[in-house]
Amino acid sequence: MRPVTLTTEFAERMEVTYSCDSDHSFVRTFAADAAVPTTWDCPHCGKMGSTNSVPETEGAKITGKSHWEMVLERRSMDELKHMFTDRLKEVRHS
Numbered sequence: 001m002r003p004v005t006l007t008t009e010f011a012e013r014m015e016v017t018y019s020c021d022s023d024h025s026f027v028r029t030f031a032a033d034a035a036v037p038t039t040w041d042c043p044h045c046g047k048m049g050s051t052n053s054v055p056e057t058e059g060a061k062i063t064g065k066s067h068w069e070m071v072l073e074r075r076s077m078d079e080l081k082h083m084f085t086d087r088l089k090e091v092r093h094s
């Protein structure tokens with residue numbers, strides 16, 4: 001397989017939702033291959049927020065595979081291209 005080069009525009013991102021003790025919830029967007037912290041300071045009250053969603057990068061630590069490698073196992077490049085293209089259309093039309 002030839003190396004895959006993604007432009008910034010197509011870089012995969014994931015959204016992680018955090019919530020704090022005061023029931024504020026907020027979303028942070030990370031690059032798909034970023035190490036996602038399980039806690040984040042709440043922008044509303046400054047308390048520590050935590051996330052219940054387990055980022056897939058947690059699995060990466062166990063398997064030793066990057067998020068990107070795991071994505072490629074589940075999806076073909078053609079599928080990914082379609083997903084990126086569809087998502088881009090949504091973003092541009094919103």
Ligand SMILES: [Zn+2]
Binds near residue numbers: 022042046
């Ligand atoms: Zn808060």
